[in-house]
Amino acid sequence: MRKTGFLYDERYLLHDTGPYHPEVPARIQAVYDGIKNGGLLSGLSMIKASYADQMWIEAVHNIKYIQRFEEACLSGMSEFDHPDNQICPKTFETAMLAVGGILDAARLVMNGEIDNAFCAVRPPGHHAEADKAMGFCFFNNVAIAARYIQDEYNVKKIGIIDFDVHHGNGTQSVFEQDPSVFYYSIHEHPSFAYPGTGREFEKGIGAGLGFTINSPMLPGQGDSEYKNIIENKFLPAFEAFRPEVIIVSAGFDAHADDEMSGIMLSSEGFSWIMKKIVEMAERYSNGRLISVLEGGYSLERLPELSKNHVEILLDK
């Protein structure tokens, strides 16, 4: 058994996206219920949300953007930058709590108090750009966590693995010129899915060339195609890079039953992927892994997917 942290807080339900939106508070309730009903809570180190120090958010986002976002929420606007990004007066606060909780989880992992962590947060983050909200995302949670770990713990090499079914354009643009953060994303092909980036030829820029890898998957593909790519492309790339810490953008929307995509991963497929990632963390990163929830919209599937995810982190 490993020591696994679990970040969950009812305040993450406060970000209200209105009646016609898939990124609903019930998502993380489903995640929590799955873990609770799976009997896993007692074996987890619970982490509560806390407000992020804004200086860490500024490590990724422009200060003007942060202010603009806060003002939009407090002034009662219902969307921010695009109708996809529904907001309420509590959205800014919720996003701050998400980042703060994740940074706490990172601190506990880096201090060795826990081995790894799963952060069930809302709103998600990987589409958020330095100065633009996109695809339900406002603050780029994983990018901020990576900068925090690098600066606070003098870590040279961080690996980010993004298996959300959508390409993490925000994360990529933060790190595409930076050889110290390896970004690997496997997602539905951008010609068939949001956000239209993450093509195979996007491999990083300048000094960062080769430190971004995108594996676009075609609609209809699933477990066997994912396994093939992960064994032949993803694992060798990380073996060469050897990250000191691994951050996972864990989206569960590539599941066959999730209507946000045409990718057909099974629940077993997700488990297989996560086992490979955890094995890799054991091999190169002393087990240090922080997994952060991104998408995943099937309220029927989220309980079992998150339960399996946490079981693998626990090595139960």
Next chain:
Amino acid sequence: MFVSQSMTREVVTIDKDADIYEAKDKMAKHRIRHLPVVGKDNLLVGIVTDRDIRSALPSRLLQAYESGKEASGKEAKGLSEFKIKDIMTIDPVTVSLSYTIQDALMLIQKIRVGALPVVDEQKKLKGILSVRDLLSAFINVMGIGEPGVLLCIIVEQKIGQMEKIVDAITEEKISFGSILVARYWEEGKRAVFPYLLTQNVAPVKRKLKKMGFTLLDPMEWWLDKLPKTK
């Protein structure tokens, strides 16, 4: 949709009396393959392409040049006397500023060139329109530079179908990046491709299906399946 809006205005040109190496250096420096040749008052006299240069140079000398070594000997000296006017295409096909992008697309496909010089009535060079410029125009038209999701809807070829689709999508407050309508391999049907600028497409997909439309996975659509044109 005019050539004047999509062309490259700052054209790298060359003189007809320049030597081949100068042309090659210019192409390498600006990463281009076509140099309009201009004379007095910017009058177009010809065009030279990297292929013209490749065909003019013996491969041994070309390799030496590309690996950065000085070509030596009598032969090399002879080549530097080889002028652009000896290898250029005289009076190339040109387009005028008022040509549309569609004109240029059809023309470029027909005459199989990589770029068209753009000239005014006096044949003064105003710009150049390359296949690359046309591709940018196309990306723009398709809207794929912006984040969104492509749908493929199969519709009966009858009046009013597009209206229903557009209304259904507009009601969901979704913006369009583009809508392409293409032929479909079944007679009497059309494939409609709305590119929607949102991540949130599941509700509108459900709605369209409920309205009786067939949604095709865009993956399953390819040109080869179209009925052969007679």
